[in-house]
Amino acid sequence: MFINFWYVAAESKSLADEPLHLTMLGQEFVLFRDSKGIARCLSNVCTHRGGSLAHGKIKGDCIECPYHGWQFNADGYCTHIPSIGKDAKIPGRAKVDAYPTQEKYGLVFAFLGDLPEEERPPIVDVSEWGQDGWRATCGVFEWDFNYQRSIENGIDPGHNEFTHSTHISVPEGKNWTIPDIDFKSNEWGGEASFSLPGQALKDEKWRQESGKSQPGRVDMLMAYHGISTLKTHIDLTEEFHSHQYLFDTPIDENHTRITLLSMRNFLLDPADDDRCNERSWFVAVEDRVVLEPLRPVQPPALNNREVFVPADAPIAHYRKRVAEWQAKGWRIDSEEVERNSLKVAYAIPSPARREHKGWVLDAIPLIEAESEVALPRISVV
Ligand code: FES
Numbered sequence: 001m002f003i004n005f006w007y008v009a010a011e012s013k014s015l016a017d018e019p020l021h022l023t024m025l026g027q028e029f030v031l032f033r034d035s036k037g038i039a040r041c042l043s044n045v046c047t048h049r050g051g052s053l054a055h056g057k058i059k060g061d062c063i064e065c066p067y068h069g070w071q072f073n074a075d076g077y078c079t080h081i082p083s084i085g086k087d088a089k090i091p092g093r094a095k096v097d098a099y100p101t102q103e104k105y106g107l108v109f110a111f112l113g114d115l116p117e118e119e120r121p122p123i124v125d126v127s128e129w130g131q132d133g134w135r136a137t138c139g140v141f142e143w144d145f146n147y148q149r150s151i152e153n154g155i156d157p158g159h160n161e162f163t164h165s166t167h168i169s170v171p172e173g174k175n176w177t178i179p180d181i182d183f184k185s186n187e188w189g190g191e192a193s194f195s196l197p198g199q200a201l202k203d204e205k206w207r208q209e210s211g212k213s214q215p216g217r218v219d220m221l222m223a224y225h226g227i228s229t230l231k232t233h234i235d236l237t238e239e240f241h242s243h244q245y246l247f248d249t250p251i252d253e254n255h256t257r258i259t260l261l262s263m264r265n266f267l268l269d270p271a272d273d274d275r276c277n278e279r280s281w282f283v284a285v286e287d288r289v290v291l292e293p294l295r296p297v298q299p300p301a302l303n304n305r306e307v308f309v310p311a312d313a314p315i316a317h318y319r320k321r322v323a324e325w326q327a328k329g330w331r332i333d334s335e336e337v338e339r340n341s342l343k344v345a346y347a348i349p350s351p352a353r354r355e356h357k358g359w360v361l362d363a364i365p366l367i368e369a370e371s372e373v374a375l376p377r378i379s380v381v
């Protein structure tokens, strides 16, 4: 798992009057709204005796630990320690890590890392959000697979006609081949565009309601952005588009919380939401069925432990990017965390750690940065 990316912490609507207790990147966090309604995200471990802040109360702009009532503000500073009296000086070390947040697309994003603002990777652009003629729905589910396997699945052009044969049917003997892919790399990811020689709308009712002709192919764009965001554009007809954004938040290495934001420019009546969501859910479950049994659980460290074919080019691209982000020193040493799990509570380092010293919790161990990137050698057969 990686620090220094924006992760979806929750849907905005799920964050109301009570603090939320979350696990992300194997660590615990508390999410709450301050008195102005701004979403705040803190490391959950109270620096007094290790209490769980998320089990406490929101007091104005602070979160109050349930154990001895210490209060921490939105910047993570302790502002009140009942047992030392009102005017006593609060120890500087009695602070917790606080993480930048942003609310966009009906979601609360938390930046889990210590990069200064100007160096942070951006949140993916959902250009359809708020536009006339588009409707959004959102679903959240937690499944037992590794987030990298999930991202690789989302940029895997070769799996559609097999894993999703219920909604994309390719005529026998017309399997799609790699030369049809247009792959573009960008600063924080890559995208593959291609057409499947099939038809997407097997559902007769949908076909009738779309009122559009079928071009006899499905145009697709499968893209990854950063370590764990996917963009899937499925252009079912020339005017009938389903654009999905999938945010994978690693709960830990083997469990992933998926936030699926689905945008569509057809069937705009809210009464159609359930039907469309059922469709998205069905497709997501088809992916789950193939992803949960994948072995090893994480993509293998050595690429010669799998065979790559030309259709796997986007996955090879993602793995190289992952290696680059690891070389920057952003990858959590999960084995070390696991070894110490009974004795050490860690914190994901927040931006304030670059400016202030004196933290009670150790920063989570990271795999050391390398000056040269050891790019994985992937031989395509
Ligand atoms: S453990 Fe949080 S106030 Fe004591």
Ligand SMILES: [Fe+2]
Residues within 6 Å of the ligand: 153, 154, 159, 160, 163, 164, 287
């Ligand atoms: Fe899929």
